[in-house]
Amino acid sequence: MDASRGRNVNSNTEASVTTVEINSVTATVIAVANNQRISFRTCLAPDTIDEDVVIRYYPAATDNIFQGDALTRHTAGNANLFNPTHIMDKDNMYYGEISAMTLSGTHELFVTEY
Numbered sequence: 001m002d003a004s005r006g007r008n009v010n011s012n013t014e015a016s017v018t019t020v021e022i023n024s025v026t027a028t029v030i031a032v033a034n035n036q037r038i039s040f041r042t043c044l045a046p047d048t049i050d051e052d053v054v055i056r057y058y059p060a061a062t063d064n065i066f067q068g069d070a071l072t073r074h075t076a077g078n079a080n081l082f083n084p085t086h087i088m089d090k091d092n093m094y095y096g097e098i099s100a101m102t103l104s105g106t107h108e109l110f111v112t113e114y
Contacts, residue, residue, distance in 0.1 A: 015039070015114040022053065023106040027060035030111050031098040039114040040088035040098070045107065048073050048084070052103040055086050060099035068100075071109075 022028045030042065042055055054068035073084045088094060100109055 015112055017110070017112045020100070020109050020111055021106055022100045022102050022109050024066075024102045024104050026064050027056060027062075027099040027101050029060045029097060030055070030100045030109060031113055033095060033097045034113065035095045037093055037095055037113060039090070039112075040093075041085065041112045042071065042100070043085040043110050044071055044073050045110065048107050051105070051107055053107065053109065054101055056099045056101070057094045057096065058099065059097040062099075064101070066101050066103060 020028060020030045022030070031037075031040065044051065044053060051073055053071040054066055055071065056068035069086055071084055071086050
């Protein structure tokens with residue numbers, strides 16, 4: 001059975017879930033171009049603390065600039081400031097390569113694509 005969203009149809013009936021290690025030195029590919037993409041979600045590993053990550057809707061080879069949609073997981077005193085999940089807008093699906101970078105260090109990013 002095909003899954004569809006808008007004009008896009010995906011004959012794959014299972015989601016692809018991967019763990020990608022990203023760093024602050026070079027942009028890393030987190031999803032290859034996929035013209036059948038109907039859902040895309042990323043999140044930081046639960047044990048990530050005090051980190052900023054950007055999801056970039058363009059190829060990693062383009063540049064190593066820290067810009068894009070931000071994922072954040074910070075603690076400030078007893079308050080937790082979280083935006084650890086990124087979900088691509090279903091009405092504005094991007095089908096090209098997706099890359100990511102951290103502000104510092106190396107961290108795991110979980111990627112789910114359907």
